[in-house]
Amino acid sequence: MTRSFDVVVVGGGASGLSAAIEAAAAGATTVVLEKNAQPGGSSRLSVGSINAAGSSLQKRAGIVDTPDAHFEDMDYYVGAFASRDNLAFRRLLVDHAAETLDWLMSLGLSFYGPTADPPNRQPRMHNVVPNSRAYPYYLGREARRRGVELRLGAQVTGLLRGDDGGVRGVMAMLDGKSVEIEARRGVVLAAGDYSNSAELKRRFRPELEGIPAVNPTATGDGHRMAEAFGARLVNGEVIYGPGLRFVDPVRPGLASRLPPSWWLGKLMQLALNHLPIALFRPFVMAFMTASLGPEASMLRAGAVLVNAKGERFADELQQPGLAIAQQPGGQAWLVFDSRVARMFSEPPHYISTAPGVAFAYLPDYRRHRKDLYHCAETVGALASSLGMSAPALKASLTAAGKAPFHALGPLESRIVITDGGLAVNGSHQVIAEAGGVIARLYAAGAVGQGGALLAGNGHHICWAVTSGRRAGRFAAQRLPSQDR
Ligand SMILES: Cc1cc2nc3c(=O)[nH]c(=O)nc-3n(C[C@H](O)[C@H](O)[C@H](O)COP(=O)(O)OP(=O)(O)OC[C@H]3O[C@@H](n4cnc5c(N)ncnc54)[C@H](O)[C@@H]3O)c2cc1C
Numbered sequence: 001m002t003r004s005f006d007v008v009v010v011g012g013g014a015s016g017l018s019a020a021i022e023a024a025a026a027g028a029t030t031v032v033l034e035k036n037a038q039p040g041g042s043s044r045l046s047v048g049s050i051n052a053a054g055s056s057l058q059k060r061a062g063i064v065d066t067p068d069a070h071f072e073d074m075d076y077y078v079g080a081f082a083s084r085d086n087l088a089f090r091r092l093l094v095d096h097a098a099e100t101l102d103w104l105m106s107l108g109l110s111f112y113g114p115t116a117d118p119p120n121r122q123p124r125m126h127n128v129v130p131n132s133r134a135y136p137y138y139l140g141r142e143a144r145r146r147g148v149e150l151r152l153g154a155q156v157t158g159l160l161r162g163d164d165g166g167v168r169g170v171m172a173m174l175d176g177k178s179v180e181i182e183a184r185r186g187v188v189l190a191a192g193d194y195s196n197s198a199e200l201k202r203r204f205r206p207e208l209e210g211i212p213a214v215n216p217t218a219t220g221d222g223h224r225m226a227e228a229f230g231a232r233l234v235n236g237e238v239i240y241g242p243g244l245r246f247v248d249p250v251r252p253g254l255a256s257r258l259p260p261s262w263w264l265g266k267l268m269q270l271a272l273n274h275l276p277i278a279l280f281r282p283f284v285m286a287f288m289t290a291s292l293g294p295e296a297s298m299l300r301a302g303a304v305l306v307n308a309k310g311e312r313f314a315d316e317l318q319q320p321g322l323a324i325a326q327q328p329g330g331q332a333w334l335v336f337d338s339r340v341a342r343m344f345s346e347p348p349h350y351i352s353t354a355p356g357v358a359f360a361y362l363p364d365y366r367r368h369r370k371d372l373y374h375c376a377e378t379v380g381a382l383a384s385s386l387g388m389s390a391p392a393l394k395a396s397l398t399a400a401g402k403a404p405f406h407a408l409g410p411l412e413s414r415i416v417i418t419d420g421g422l423a424v425n426g427s428h429q430v431i432a433e434a435g436g437v438i439a440r441l442y443a444a445g446a447v448g449q450g451g452a453l454l455a456g457n458g459h460h461i462c463w464a465v466t467s468g469r470r471a472g473r474f475a476a477q478r479l480p481s482q483d484r
Helices: 014-025 054-062 067-073 075-084 086-105 134-145 198-204 219-227 262-274 277-288 320-325 338-343 362-368 379-387 390-398 459-478
Strands: 001-011 028-032 049-051 110-115 125-129 149-152 155-161 166-175 176-187 242-244 304-306 330-334 352-356 359-360 373-376 405-414 429-431 437-441
Touching: 001 014, 001 166, 001 219, 001 390, 001 459, 014 134, 014 176, 014 459, 028 459, 049 086, 049 459, 054 086, 054 110, 067 075, 067 086, 086 110, 110 242, 110 262, 125 134, 125 262, 134 149, 134 359, 155 219, 155 320, 198 437, 198 459, 219 437, 242 320, 304 390, 338 405, 359 437, 373 379, 379 390, 379 405, 379 429, 379 437, 390 429, 437 459
Parallel strands: 001 028, 001 176, 028 149, 176 437
Antiparallel strands: 049 125, 110 125, 155 166, 166 176, 242 405, 304 330, 330 405, 352 359, 373 405, 429 437
8 A cells, every 4th residue: 555745754743743834834745654642752741941042032021132142052061072063053943943932832832931041141941831742732733734644653664765766755554554655755754862762772872771761652763764774873872861750650740631722821821920939839849740850969968879678779979870770670769867858848959840940849749749758757667668678778878867767769760862863964854874865855853963962951842843844844845956
């Protein structure tokens, strides 16, 4: 069975849906093939922040900011990989960020901010409200309005080669059958990152192979399919994590259950901008304590990590994420005494944060994550509340400190994001290992990162939407250079 479209988009996250909207707007018949039962990928699991300079929200708040300043501030985050950055794409990102944000708002998304995000010199972080499910919700709605066919549960398994050596379509599993889908003008790979691909992690960062990702279906399918077709991959070593994350609540928090409707977004935007945070703190905390991990400052202050048996297993100040993954069940607990508990009960010492929105302290965890929080007058009683061996826990807390004793957990270590992507040119056409572009093959979002380093808050989703829109437009136009 063969079906045929002008543009075939692989992946229905922020980049793929943006690509499809623009391709359809340019008159191309377009299909999005999404392997999961729902669209959104990592985009719908994210915090949802976008950093943008010169945005309409900044202007409304009287903040004077420029893409040049944003470009410079990104230097703070690139660290050891600085020399590998694709500065042309950093330029593209900062120059388009405000426009990208305006476009998203024109589709119905609401943002709170801009908020400060030091060391950025100006408040330029914009946080989506009510939650990041707004991305697939509004982008998917616009794609359908434009006539895009959005196929869920449609896993793309490979790229099809045309007579000229370029791409002529994809192989996909539709309704349990392997189907050829032709792309007359182009295929846009928008399949996300490889944070949960053991194979790619083993190749680039073997020490991270066994550490799972926040998004279990981020398996680098686009990277692998394109490489098998002759594409070049760059910056594969740039992987964020392992980070520590508390296990998800059995029942999802209120914020993650709310529909991302326009009125709710606007209501939250207004409330966050104009009302004292104390008024709706319980609501914000339900989100804050549901999906985030503890700050390393707790470990520096003296909290220790123990495993399910109550044994201390690592130097907490040396990348404990790697050691946590090797513990029974891959889990650990933070244990601390009353001094650390008091310290992390009020500003400035927070346990977790959604940057720019709010900070969560120990009383927030006590109230909103009863499943994670344990407290007892003796180390033995704490061990029994946690189901751990009392002698082991006592041995772990050699400098036990003062009662009562507290524990937070279980927590696990997770890879959050990977920055390695296919090499692409300024039109988001995929570049072959042998040089030159692969005809009719485009990449956007995480898989089309082209060597750009997007560390720091709010750059990945902005890149996904910006590059997705561009790739969709270029694919629909079918550039003459593709056929050479
Ligand atoms: C916990 C967390 C918090 C984050 N917070 C932020 C933040 O606040 N700000 C920010 O800028 N970035 C953030 N990020 C990063 C950001 O979410 C991602 O980099 C971005 O959303 C990637 O978008 P994408 O479209 O490239 O990929 P995705 O959104 O992952 O979409 C890719 C889609 O492709 C589909 N797919 C994959 N393979 C196939 C296949 N073979 N066939 C068909 N479909 C396929 C996937 O199922 C998925 O739906 C966060 C990430 C995480 C995990």
